[in-house]
Amino acid sequence: MRKVLIIGIGAGNPDYLTVQAIEALNEADVFFIPDKGSDKAALRSLREEICARFIRQPGYRFVPIAVPVRAKSDDYKADVADWHAAIEARYTALLQSELAEGETGAFLVWGDPALYDSTLRIIQAIDAKAPFPFAYTVIPGITSVQALAAQHRIALNRIGEPVHVTTGRKLGEALPEGADTVVMLDGEQAFKRLIGQGLEIYWGAYLGTPEEILISGPLDEVAEEIDRRRREARAANGWIMDTYLLRKSDSKPKSDAPPKSDAPPKSYAPPKCGAP
Ligand SMILES: C[S@@+](CC[C@H](N)C(=O)[O-])C[C@H]1O[C@@H](n2cnc3c(N)ncnc32)[C@H](O)[C@@H]1O
Numbered sequence: 001m002r003k004v005l006i007i008g009i010g011a012g013n014p015d016y017l018t019v020q021a022i023e024a025l026n027e028a029d030v031f032f033i034p035d036k037g038s039d040k041a042a043l044r045s046l047r048e049e050i051c052a053r054f055i056r057q058p059g060y061r062f063v064p065i066a067v068p069v070r071a072k073s074d075d076y077k078a079d080v081a082d083w084h085a086a087i088e089a090r091y092t093a094l095l096q097s098e099l100a101e102g103e104t105g106a107f108l109v110w111g112d113p114a115l116y117d118s119t120l121r122i123i124q125a126i127d128a129k130a131p132f133p134f135a136y137t138v139i140p141g142i143t144s145v146q147a148l149a150a151q152h153r154i155a156l157n158r159i160g161e162p163v164h165v166t167t168g169r170k171l172g173e174a175l176p177e178g179a180d181t182v183v184m185l186d187g188e189q190a191f192k193r194l195i196g197q198g199l200e201i202y203w204g205a206y207l208g209t210p211e212e213i214l215i216s217g218p219l220d221e222v223a224e225e226i227d228r229r230r231r232e233a234r235a236a237n238g239w240i241m242d243t244y245l246l247r248k249s250d251s252k253p254k255s256d257a258p259p260k261s262d263a264p265p266k267s268y269a270p271p272k273c274g275a276p
Helices: 019-025 039-052 076-098 119-129 142-151 190-194 219-237
Strands: 002-008 030-035 059-064 103-110 134-139 163-167 182-185 198-205 213-216 242-247
Touching: 002 019, 002 039, 002 119, 019 039, 019 134, 030 039, 030 076, 059 076, 076 119, 103 119, 119 134, 134 242, 142 182, 142 198, 142 213, 142 242, 190 242, 198 219, 213 219
Parallel strands: 002 103, 002 134, 030 059, 030 103, 163 182
Antiparallel strands: 182 242, 198 213, 198 242
């Protein structure tokens, strides 16, 4: 039977690979490597670098996958459904033609396959249609959210409180009550909608890579700097991936409980900008 490994490779730093991921890399005969064009060439070479560094035996091979481009109409969900159908057709053809009976193929998924990644959904859709039998296994990886928290040296949640993970597209005009919010896939810098609400931001771009940028502080004070650094970095590198956490500032008085006039005013910690 053919075997497919869906391996989380961590979000940027080859050192994020787990021992389980390294063992899985060493099982694979074929690596299916998505090709998303020159802008994302750096992401492709990181996958190749990971194989060169961690695989003990030569003899494995790479199969590039030309990833179809997603249409951008007003109907986001329909665009994604069409896009996934096109990817599924391509994966099905490649698994049949490039992976022989008894061989193991691997998809190296950025970060962790469980978080905003469709590889697993697509492999499951192929499996459900059963054009040929195969077994698949998932190996977890370090997500960009974990990398963000580690690099900023923060816990994601307040004691006993929830964490909300969402996309820039879904970020509303206010944070969900009581929750700290992690925002991913934000091409629009949606945090600008939340200026003036006493929030802190912990922002990270290219986490785990040599280009990493970290900025944190009161949102109202650092939003402009994030905007500028983001534009500059994107222009310089041709692509950007950034993630951030938003939370109510501890040091800002709650609007429903103003400090008594005899209480000493709480002050903001000075903003920490740039890499610590
Ligand atoms: C398609 S999702 C993939 C998430 C990935 N599966 C994970 O576990 O982090 C891509 C988004 O993840 C975030 N991301 C991934 N890698 C990142 C990195 N190295 N630095 C900052 N953000 C990253 C960005 O928000 C980006 O838009």
